[in-house]
Amino acid sequence: MDVVVDRITLRPGDSTGWHYHLVPVFAVVLSGTLTRILHDGTVEVSPPGAMFVEAAGRDRVHLGHNPGSEPVVLQIAYALPEGAPLSYEAPAPPLCGPAAEITGVAPGCMTA
Numbered sequence: 001m002d003v004v005v006d007r008i009t010l011r012p013g014d015s016t017g018w019h020y021h022l023v024p025v026f027a028v029v030l031s032g033t034l035t036r037i038l039h040d041g042t043v044e045v046s047p048p049g050a051m052f053v054e055a056a057g058r059d060r061v062h063l064g065h066n067p068g069s070e071p072v073v074l075q076i077a078y079a080l081p082e083g084a085p086l087s088y089e090a091p092a093p094p095l096c097g098p099a100a101e102i103t104g105v106a107p108g109c110m111t112a
Helices: 097-103
Strands: 002-010 025-031 034-038 043-046 051-054 062-065 072-080
Antiparallel strands (some): 034 062
């Protein structure tokens, strides 16, 4: 098992792209405010100093987005099997409401 600590910077308007992890990921927002869109359409906003855990699994795709005017800097820790990638790209899940608007993904739900 390898413990990998990484620092990621998202410039204003950037995103991580849709992805998932095979192990839980532990993150701290060092600066900026990160907006995360989770597999179920939940939107979570993490200000500087916030800590969060990203759940593991192919069914837990998510996207990190920086809608702000300053860079978002994250410190992230992964405990990975040797040689495993940090994350895997994934297609966007069907989204509704604010999550669809934030990501620009065509809504995947039916509206009345």
